[in-house]
Amino acid sequence: MQLICQHVTKSFEAHGATVEALADVTFTVQEHEFVCMVGPSGCGKTTLLKIIAGLLPPTSGQIVIGSTPTGSGPRPAMVFQEHGLFPWMTLLDNVAFGLKMQGIDRAQRNDRATTWLERFGLAGFARHYPHELSVGMRQRAGIARAFLIDPKILLMDEPFGALDAQTRLILQDELLKVWLASRKSVVYITHDIEEALRLGDRVLVMTGRPGRIRADFPSPIERSSRSSTALEAKEIDTKWKIWKMLEDEARASLREAI
Amino acid sequence: MENLENVGRRSASESPGSNLKSVLRFMRWHIWLPILVIAVLLGLWEIAVRNKWLSALLFPAPSTIFARLLVLLNSGELLINLGQTLARMLVGFVAGGVPAALLGLLMGWLPRLSRVIDPIIAAIHPIPKVAIYPLIMVLFGINEVSKQVIIAISCFFPMVINSVAGVRQISPIHFEVAHNYGASRRQIFTQVVLPGSLPFMLSGVRLALNTALHMAIAVEIISANRGLGSIIWFAWETLRVEDLYVALIVISIVGVLMNWSLRRLALRLVPWQKQEAG
Numbered sequence: 001m002q003l004i005c006q007h008v009t010k011s012f013e014a015h016g017a018t019v020e021a022l023a024d025v026t027f028t029v030q031e032h033e034f035v036c037m038v039g040p041s042g043c044g045k046t047t048l049l050k051i052i053a054g055l056l057p058p059t060s061g062q063i064v065i066g067s068t069p070t071g072s073g074p075r076p077a078m079v080f081q082e083h084g085l086f087p088w089m090t091l092l093d094n095v096a097f098g099l100k101m102q103g104i105d106r107a108q109r110n111d112r113a114t115t116w117l118e119r120f121g122l123a124g125f126a127r128h129y130p131h132e133l134s135v136g137m138r139q140r141a142g143i144a145r146a147f148l149i150d151p152k153i154l155l156m157d158e159p160f161g162a163l164d165a166q167t168r169l170i171l172q173d174e175l176l177k178v179w180l181a182s183r184k185s186v187v188y189i190t191h192d193i194e195e196a197l198r199l200g201d202r203v204l205v206m207t208g209r210p211g212r213i214r215a216d217f218p219s220p221i222e223r224s225s226r227s228s229t230a231l232e233a234k235e236i237d238t239k240w241k242i243w244k245m246l247e248d249e250a251r252a253s254l255r256e257a258i
Numbered sequence: 259m260e261n262l263e264n265v266g267r268r269s270a271s272e273s274p275g276s277n278l279k280s281v282l283r284f285m286r287w288h289i290w291l292p293i294l295v296i297a298v299l300l301g302l303w304e305i306a307v308r309n310k311w312l313s314a315l316l317f318p319a320p321s322t323i324f325a326r327l328l329v330l331l332n333s334g335e336l337l338i339n340l341g342q343t344l345a346r347m348l349v350g351f352v353a354g355g356v357p358a359a360l361l362g363l364l365m366g367w368l369p370r371l372s373r374v375i376d377p378i379i380a381a382i383h384p385i386p387k388v389a390i391y392p393l394i395m396v397l398f399g400i401n402e403v404s405k406q407v408i409i410a411i412s413c414f415f416p417m418v419i420n421s422v423a424g425v426r427q428i429s430p431i432h433f434e435v436a437h438n439y440g441a442s443r444r445q446i447f448t449q450v451v452l453p454g455s456l457p458f459m460l461s462g463v464r465l466a467l468n469t470a471l472h473m474a475i476a477v478e479i480i481s482a483n484r485g486l487g488s489i490i491w492f493a494w495e496t497l498r499v500e501d502l503y504v505a506l507i508v509i510s511i512v513g514v515l516m517n518w519s520l521r522r523l524a525l526r527l528v529p530w531q532k533q534e535a536g
Binding site for chain 2: 050053054055075077078080081083084086087088089097098100101102129130131149
């Protein structure tokens, strides 16, 4: 399903002053498209994702999903950063949470959740609590929870940010595999440029605060060859272009902070 | 590389055995040492009283206290008084703690509500609740109800404060997840607010029950014909000091058993926090 972000701005009141977090963000995610967003820290990426998810209202502008503005249309599902699972629920209950909220009965939701646990190699941990599992396993479960409700649009907020490099590569591959089978529209936030190039069809680069879209790169990597192999020359070129841009933005926001 | 592996293997094969042994050794000391210390102290006390180094009037020998304990047990007097105290505690705890838990959950969840009620609680909480007891007796009469009411009031505060804190320490991300998956307000309450605050609520229950025990003894000392507190008061009035010690021992046992079973209950109810609850 298509997602359009139209002239979205967001400002917060903090200590009597107005802080502009997002300034006129406009972009479109086509049906079946995987879009990654990179940007300097504090540029409002997470805020933008929450607005798309309908968790925060935009100050102005609107989000259109399919043909309806959010609020009436289908809800995008969000995969959260670390700590997105409920500590008081077993892995099975966590993964089945979305179905439970939809009022699906226990037998059926456990059935469907178990299939997804199996797909991510977590079948043996259904009765475990999140604190008994590694960060990688928890994030797999977080992804399974989102895929399970079969959303038209998937929003991911640095889901692999807290993982070690090796686990991150493995989970990227697993994510690509399940995504290729369903081809949902995805908005994926990361601060890892290589990850963005490897996963995304497009990479959007955001400016420092207030965030807006600075550049829009198509990923130079062919979809078929996207996996955890090393980047090739053309890809490295794009990576450095993005890197330079982010460095600019980061320096600019540092100067402002001083 | 090979060396490294050997080192790993050796320590792996050695450590579980020696760990187990040291744990057992620790456990044994952990259990026996306090008992030994208490036994020695009681023995010294007994000897001191028999040799008249200590006044038997103020410090009856442990053997005398124990004999009196058995007498009071056999006559049924002790159990009737214990039952009376426990009944008061329980009624007061339910009457004060349950509404407090609900109010606390709502306050923690709805900031506007807590902004209204917070100052009221902050103003009343520091008053020692026993200081309100005369007022309660004026309002309800010198009877069972006034005792239950004052115990309920004293249970109310630790319970409400812990429930509020319990909800407030739930990470905002869990509310966002629930919203994102379309949870209704009722579902947010049952799936997030209630289970998320449970660990804090359970320590609220423990604080409230301990407060209830203290308050029950206090009001029984002030005005009661039955209850562990009244045993203490009559013992003072008739100078039967061994009764006083018997009551203190029973109160201590009630407290220890209560806290022990609450810890067990917490392990059962909050399995996701085993490491902290234990």
